[in-house]
Amino acid sequence: MWESVPxxxxxxxxxxxxxxxxxxLLGGAVAAAVSLxxxxxxxxxxxxxxxxxxxxxxxxxxxxxxxLALVVTxxxxxxxxxxxxxxxTTRTNLPGRRLxxxxxxxxxxxxxxxxxxxxxxxxxxxxxxxxxxxxxxxEELPALYGFPGTVLVLTLYHFPxxxxxxxxxxxxxxxxxIEAARTLRHGRLAAFRRxxxxxxxxxxxxxxxxxxxxxxxxFGEPMIMRFDVFxxxxxxxxxxxxxxxxxxxxLQLVVITLVLLAVETRLRRATGHQSGGADEDVHDLGRxxxxxxxxxxxxxxxxxxxxxxxxxxxxxxPTPAGVPFRAxxxxxxxxxxxxxxxxxxxxxxxxxxxxxxxSPAARIVEASSYVAYAVPGVVVGVALVSLAAGHxxxxxxxxxxxxxxxLFAYVVRFLPEAVGALRSSVFAVDPRLPEAARTLGRSxxxxxxxxxxxxxxxxxxxxxxxxxxxTAKELPATLLLRPDGVDTLATYxxxxxxxxxxAxxxxxxLALFVVSTLAGLLIVRA
Amino acid sequence: MARATRRRLLAAxxxxxxVGSAGCLGGDEDAFRQAIGRRRDDRDEIPATSMDALxxxxxxxxxxxxxxxxxxxxxxxxxxxxxxxxxxxxxxxDPNALTNQLLExxxxxxxxxxxxxxxxxxxxxxxxxxxxRPLSSETTDMVEARYRSGADWTGVSGRVRxxxxxxxxxxxxxxxxxxxxxxxxxxxxxxxxxxxxxxxFQASITAMRVIDGEETTREWLEAMxxxxxxxxxxxxxxxxxxxxxxxxxxxxxxxxxxRVALSRDDPPLGRGFTRDDPGTVFNVAGxxxxxxxxxPALAEAFVRHLLSGEAQEYFAMAQTTEYPVVEAxxxxxxxxxxxELAPPDVDFADLRxxxxxxxxxxxxxxx
Numbered sequence: 001m002w003e004s005v006p007x008x009x010x011x012x013x014x015x016x017x018x019x020x021x022x023x024x025l026l027g028g029a030v031a032a033a034v035s036l037x038x039x040x041x042x043x044x045x046x047x048x049x050x051x052x053x054x055x056x057x058x059x060x061x062x063x064x065x066x067x068l069a070l071v072v073t074x075x076x077x078x079x080x081x082x083x084x085x086x087x088x089t090t091r092t093n094l095p096g097r098r099l100x101x102x103x104x105x106x107x108x109x110x111x112x113x114x115x116x117x118x119x120x121x122x123x124x125x126x127x128x129x130x131x132x133x134x135x136x137x138x139e140e141l142p143a144l145y146g147f148p149g150t151v152l153v154l155t156l157y158h159f160p161x162x163x164x165x166x167x168x169x170x171x172x173x174x175x176x177x178i179e180a181a182r183t184l185r186h187g188r189l190a191a192f193r194r195x196x197x198x199x200x201x202x203x204x205x206x207x208x209x210x211x212x213x214x215x216x217x218x219f220g221e222p223m224i225m226r227f228d229v230f231x232x233x234x235x236x237x238x239x240x241x242x243x244x245x246x247x248x249x250x251l252q253l254v255v256i257t258l259v260l261l262a263v264e265t266r267l268r269r270a271t272g273h274q275s276g277g278a279d280e281d282v283h284d285l286g287r288x289x290x291x292x293x294x295x296x297x298x299x300x301x302x303x304x305x306x307x308x309x310x311x312x313x314x315x316x317x318p319t320p321a322g323v324p325f326r327a328x329x330x331x332x333x334x335x336x337x338x339x340x341x342x343x344x345x346x347x348x349x350x351x352x353x354x355x356x357x358x359s360p361a362a363r364i365v366e367a368s369s370y371v372a373y374a375v376p377g378v379v380v381g382v383a384l385v386s387l388a389a390g391h392x393x394x395x396x397x398x399x400x401x402x403x404x405x406x407l408f409a410y411v412v413r414f415l416p417e418a419v420g421a422l423r424s425s426v427f428a429v430d431p432r433l434p435e436a437a438r439t440l441g442r443s444x445x446x447x448x449x450x451x452x453x454x455x456x457x458x459x460x461x462x463x464x465x466x467x468x469x470x471t472a473k474e475l476p477a478t479l480l481l482r483p484d485g486v487d488t489l490a491t492y493x494x495x496x497x498x499x500x501x502x503a504x505x506x507x508x509x510l511a512l513f514v515v516s517t518l519a520g521l522l523i524v525r526a
Numbered sequence: 527m528a529r530a531t532r533r534r535l536l537a538a539x540x541x542x543x544x545v546g547s548a549g550c551l552g553g554d555e556d557a558f559r560q561a562i563g564r565r566r567d568d569r570d571e572i573p574a575t576s577m578d579a580l581x582x583x584x585x586x587x588x589x590x591x592x593x594x595x596x597x598x599x600x601x602x603x604x605x606x607x608x609x610x611x612x613x614x615x616x617x618x619x620d621p622n623a624l625t626n627q628l629l630e631x632x633x634x635x636x637x638x639x640x641x642x643x644x645x646x647x648x649x650x651x652x653x654x655x656x657x658x659r660p661l662s663s664e665t666t667d668m669v670e671a672r673y674r675s676g677a678d679w680t681g682v683s684g685r686v687r688x689x690x691x692x693x694x695x696x697x698x699x700x701x702x703x704x705x706x707x708x709x710x711x712x713x714x715x716x717x718x719x720x721x722x723x724x725x726x727f728q729a730s731i732t733a734m735r736v737i738d739g740e741e742t743t744r745e746w747l748e749a750m751x752x753x754x755x756x757x758x759x760x761x762x763x764x765x766x767x768x769x770x771x772x773x774x775x776x777x778x779x780x781x782x783x784x785r786v787a788l789s790r791d792d793p794p795l796g797r798g799f800t801r802d803d804p805g806t807v808f809n810v811a812g813x814x815x816x817x818x819x820x821x822p823a824l825a826e827a828f829v830r831h832l833l834s835g836e837a838q839e840y841f842a843m844a845q846t847t848e849y850p851v852v853e854a855x856x857x858x859x860x861x862x863x864x865x866e867l868a869p870p871d872v873d874f875a876d877l878r879x880x881x882x883x884x885x886x887x888x889x890x891x892x893x
Contacts, residue, residue, distance in 0.1 A: 059891060143772060226757070228891070236893055239623035241881045243630075324599070389630050484588060484617040484636070495618070499594050500762030503789070 024361055026350035031368035034347075034412045037383035038254055038375055044386060045251035048244035060233075060249065067229040067256075070150060070222070071215045077155040078211040082162025083204060085296055087192070090170040092283040092292070100296040101167070102524050105160050107303040109466075109520035111473035111490070112157030113220025114509045117497055118307035119144050119153055120224060121314075128310055149225040156303040157221075158214050162207035169203030170196065188283060209264040216257055217376035219476040224497070230256075231378045235476060238382050247386070250379040257374035265367070307513065314506035325492065325504065330511060333488040336478075337468040340410035344467035345460060347411050348418035355423050369415050380409045381480030402483040409477040414470045418463040425459015426452065462523045469519035472512060558604040558840065572835030573854040575668060577605070580834060581827050583612040586820075589828070590628065592621025592642030592725075593811055601840050605831050614828075621648050621725050622884070628816070629655055638819040639828055641682070644725030645812025647732065647880030649679040654878065658814040659822055661829070668833040673810055673851035675874045681810030682832045683841035684849035686867055687730050688780040688806070689798040690765050695774040701798045705734075705805030706742075709749030718755040719764045719776035722892035725880070726761070726779050726809055732883045734804035736876040747890055757892060762786065769793035777805070780861065781846045788845055801868040808869035809877070810851065 085104055089097045107115075122129045123144040130141045144152065173196060181191040219231045230253040238246035285292050351369045354362040384405045392401045429452050437447035453460075475490050482491060489508045496505035583605070591598060595618040606614040617624070617637070625648045628635055632655070640658075642648040652658050653675070660677040673681035689701055700713050708714065721727050734743045756773055758764040761782035768776055769786050783795040800806045813832055819825040831837060838850040847858040857863065887893045 059888065062891070226759070237888075239620050239626060240884045240888070240893065241622075241626060242888070243626070389627075485615045495595055498759055499596050500760055500766060500785070501596060501789075504596075 023350050023353045024365070027354040027362070027365040030347045030351055030415070031365045033408075034415055035368050035371060036387075037380045037409075037412060038371060040383045040387050041247055041250045041254060041379060044244075044247035044383075048247055060252075063228055063230055063233045063249070064252070066147075066227065067216065067253075070147070070154070070227070070229055071212050073147075073151050074154045074158065074215045075208050075212045077151060078159035078162045079204060079208050081155065081159045081299065082207060083166050085159075085299065086163050086167035086170055087196075087283075088292060088295065090167055091173075091196075092285050093289060094285060094292055094296075095289060096293070100293070100300075102521070103300045103304070104163055104296055105524055106300075106517065106520050107157045108160040108164075109469050109516045109523065110157060110304065110307075111220075111509075111512055111516060112153055112218070113224055113473075113475060114311075114493065114513060115157055115303065115307045116149070116153045116221045116224040117502065117505075117509075118310040119149060121502055122306060122310050123149075128313060145226050147227055150222050150227040150229075153221045153225065154215050154218055156299070158211045158218075159299075161210035161214070162204060165203040165207035165210070166200055169200040173199060206264060209260055212260050213257055213264070213374055216253065216260070217374075219376065219378050220494075231376055231476065234378050234382060238378075238385075238480075243386065246382050250382055253379060254375055257376075258371070261370065261374045265370075304517075308510075311506045311510045311513065314503045315510065317503055325507060329487050329489050329492045329508060332486055333472050333490065333512075336406070336410075336488060337471040340407055340414070340471040341464040341467040343407055343411050344414050344418045345422070345464050348415055348422050348463065349426070351415070352419045352422035352427055355419070355427075366419075369419060375412065376476070377409070377413055377474055378476035378480070380412050381477040384409060384477075385480055402481055406478065406481040406483070409481055410467070410471050410474065413474065413477065414467045417466045417470065421459050421463030421466060422456075425462070426456040428459075429455045465519045465522045469516050469523075472515060472519075558600040572839055574835035574838060574852045575830075575833070577608065577831055577834040577836050580830050583609045583824060583827055583831070585611070585824050586613045586615070587639065587824055587828055588615045588617070588637050589639045589641055590624045590637040591616050591618045592624045592640070592648055594618065597846050598641075601832075601837055604840075605828070605837075622880070624648075625651050625880070628652055628657060632657065633818050635816065635818050637816055638821070638825040639813060639815055641811070641813045641832070642725075643809075643811045644729045644877075644880070645679060645681055645810050645814075646675070646874040646877035647725060647729060647883075649812055649814045650675070650874070650878035651880055652814060652816070653678045657817050659817045659819060659825075661815065661826060665826055665830050665833070668830065669851050670853055674812070679812050679814035680829065680833065681812040681851045683838075683846070684808060684810045684851060685726060685779045685781060685846075686799070686806055686808045686849070686869060687726060687804075688778060688783075689775065689800065690768050690778050690783045691775040691796050691798065692768050692771055692794050693796045694794040695771060698796055698798055701775065703801050705800045705803045706746060708805075709746065709753060714755075714775060715753050717774045718750075718753050719758055719767055719773040720755055721759075721761045721764045721776075721778055722757050722887055724760050724779075726807075727777065728880060728883045728887065729809045729877050730777075730804045730807045731887065732877050732879055733807045733870060733872050735879070735883065735886075736872055737804060737870055743886070747886075747892075751890065765795060769795050781848060784847050784860065785845055799862070799867070803870055806867065806869050807872065807877075808849075808867060810874075811848075 085100075088094045089101045089104070094100065120143075121127055123141050127141060130138060133141070177195050177199070178191050181195045186194065217231065218229075219235070222229045222232050223235070230249055234246050234249045234253070237243070237249060351365060355366050388395075388401045388405060395401050433455070434444075434447040434451045437451045438444065442450065472488075473490060475494060478488060478490055479494065482488070487495070489512050493505040493509050493512070496502070496508075589602070591602070599616075599618075602614060602616055606612060619627075621642045621644065624640065624642065628637060628640060629651060635657075640649060640652060649658065658678055661680060662677075665680060666674060666677050669680050673684065691698060691701060696713070700711060702708060702711060708718075731743060731747075734746065755776075756767070758767060758776075761778035762785050764776045764778045765782040765786045766789075767773055769783075769790075780797065780799075783793075783797050786793050786795060813829045815822055815825040815829060833852060835852070835855065838852045838855045841848040842850045842855055842858055847861060849857045849861070849864065853864075884893065
């Protein structure tokens with residue numbers, strides 16, 4: 001399937017110049033397809049009986065309150081963590097800035113829900129942490145369930161959105177502006193507050209909104225922390241005679257995410273480009289240079305170290321009771337991840353091509369691919385199961401629809417990341433380069449094969465790696481749509497967790513953690 | 527059992543060169559032997575119909591299992607491995623979710639057999655919707671009448687609700703003999719755990735609604751919520767938290783403490799029972815042949831394998847230590863005998879209203 005990739009930029013390049021129709025049709029088809037779950041949910045919710053009374057029931061109001069409180073708290077916490085960290089790693093002489101940057105991005109690719117159950121296991125009255133602290137006289141640690149636990153875990157694994165966007169903005173900040181402020185007798189803090197901060201504020205906002213969106217979509221973390229939010233309620237309703245209620249809840253969740261997305265789009269447009277400029281302004285931390293490293297170190301230990309430690313400790317314990325583990329689960333994860341990666345990259349190509357155009361139609365296509373981004377996995381799963389059960393007929397009955405639906409769900413969920421990766425690689429290749437190859441007698445296909453592809457390969461690989469790792473750790477859609485008898489690392493870990501065999505999940509969880517880390521390194525390098 | 531599904535997945539995800547995963551099923555047979563081995567060593571013969579005496583299984587069969595993978599997969603794999611021409615596919619999922627799926631799919635389901643916990647509620651819902659197929663007397667003769675619902679479906683193994691407690695933190699004397707006195711025990715405040723998401727809990731609530739009425743059930747739930755109980759994700763995690771001292775007492779199935787005991791040395795766990803009330807409902811996990819079964823004879827023959835002496839030994843001895851439904855096979859020695867239990871007087875037919883109970887529990891935010 002890789003052969004189809006070099007073919008894409010060709011049609012696309014022309015589309016960008018003189019033949020937009022092909023790319024528009026392809027891109028339009030992709031956009032329409034990925035919008036299908038949202039449309040279906042809306043229709044199902046509108047058709048549900050008793051809609052108004054369900055929407056205003058005390059339980060749903062409580063869930064709404066919980067979800068909003070969670071989003072606001074996690075977003076604020078992520079900004080408070082992400083902004084100082086991005087400042088430290090860009091504009092100061094903190095030791096090991098490059099290493100810290102890589103390590104601080106890492107939580108984004110790690111499965112946060114595994115972090116969640118590591119924390120549940122670490123804390124609590126007889127948890128691992130209490131055992132460690134027992135010699136110091138610590139007899140009891142509070143259990144980390146509910147709101148505090150959910151906030152902690154979501155912040156740890158989602159703050160890098162703020163870190164990454166703010167860091168990019170700070171890195172491109174014109175140092176001369178700060179120097180100017182300093183010559184006007186501003187201290188470091190005042191210069192940051194009055195010059196840097198207003199300039200990077202749109203970037204912070206964009207990162208914060210990504211945090212908000214991913215918090216709303218988070219499934220495993222609130223499930224494990226037993227905190228009742230939309231995703232959890234949708235899953236429970238869907239599984240317990242409440243399909244109408246699940247559709248209604250889904251629609252509410254989608255509406256909230258759409259509002260956030262609209263704000264995000266406006267902010268993104270407002271983010272002007274900094275004039276790069278000479279940037280020699282480095283904040284000398286002085287004797288705080290080494291102590292300042294405690295902040296990134298704490299975050300890395302909390303997000304990566306603690307789960308690794310808990311998992312390794314389980315592994316070293318006695319052979320756990322429970323579900324026997326099979327290599328097959330890892331192979332299923334690898335096969336699904338690879339298939340999803342290829343499909344996502346292929347689907348992303350026409351959309352990314354269109355993003356170079358400024359026609360209204362192209363803009364609609366691009367926007368609709370992002371709408372799907374805002375639809376949580378549990379909603380995609382619920383929508384597809386209902387759709388297939390209602391209209392899948394014989395194919396659904398035979399179970400033949402599950403695998404295509406599952407792969408489709410992955411495409412819907414992870415398309416935007418791949419679009420971003422392709423936009424900055426394949427479509428950033430100077431069109432004059434393959435043209436030069438053609439003047440040297442190459443056919444269009446071989447010009448792209450030999451010129452465009454090698455140049456764009458790192459970006460394509462990054463897009464594929466992102467889709468692979470996102471698929472490997474995806475939980476709700478996989479739980480709802482996996483074919484009969486098929487288990488993946490993620491569903492196995494989930495089953496072991498929900499049946500209480502925590503230690504049995506250690507090895508596969510560690511495997512997922514390591515695979516995510518490797519993929520993350522690949523992405524960071526690209 | 528996983529062979530066919532693995533083939534299917536690999537075929538569809540072609541290109542992602544994944545080969546050589548065959549031959550990794552060995553561990554399951556060991557798991558089965560390990561589970562019942564101890565018992566079989568000291569006895570020559572199992573006093574019940576052996577699998578060998580049952581008709582051979584041949585063809586493809588899809589089972590929806592609302593029983594957890596960890597508990598029954600070794601047995602199902604063992605059955606699958608007995609026959610060359612038999613290919614078993616199992617979809618493991620939440621029992622209520624599978625019930626929902628089967629109700630929604632109706633005749634369009636690809637499942638042949640549904641095997642689930644809280645059979646009166648889950649299988650009962652399918653029965654009510656006309657989605658099950660009556661069992662023949664060859665099958666029903668294997669099981670005492672009180673462990674099945676006529677010929678509609680049969681129980682496969684039994685469990686009773688119990689009161690696990692932490693032996694270091696709680697004097698069992700404070701545990702009342704009636705479930706209705708629990709809310710009055712001040713000692714339980716902030717120190718009580720339960721498992722409202724699992725169907726067995728829901729069955730005891732259904733029993734309460736049937737025996738003592740909707741109003742009493744609501745009052746009891748509200749009074750219990752006053753104690754600020756902790757809701758866990760299942761009976762095992764409830765018992766684990768009791769052993770850890772997170773809470774000191776709770777409500778779970780009788781076998782959940784034992785599973786904690788298997789995972790660590792000598793946890794401080796005791797187990798009490800209430801008497802003659804919904805707190806000690808006797809319930810079964812059961813199996814039904816679906817109306818939509820492609821090969822009903824094969825499906826029923828599979829159900830009979832679940833009732834074979836080997837399978838019943840497995841339930842009595844494996845991690846679960848459940849009550850066999852074939853009375854010739856005694857329960858595990860750590861359990862009260864069937865006659866020592868004092869379950870309330872309810873029929874399986876009375877426990878059918880799963881949906882009503884689920885709605886009630888949702889109302890109180892318990893699931």
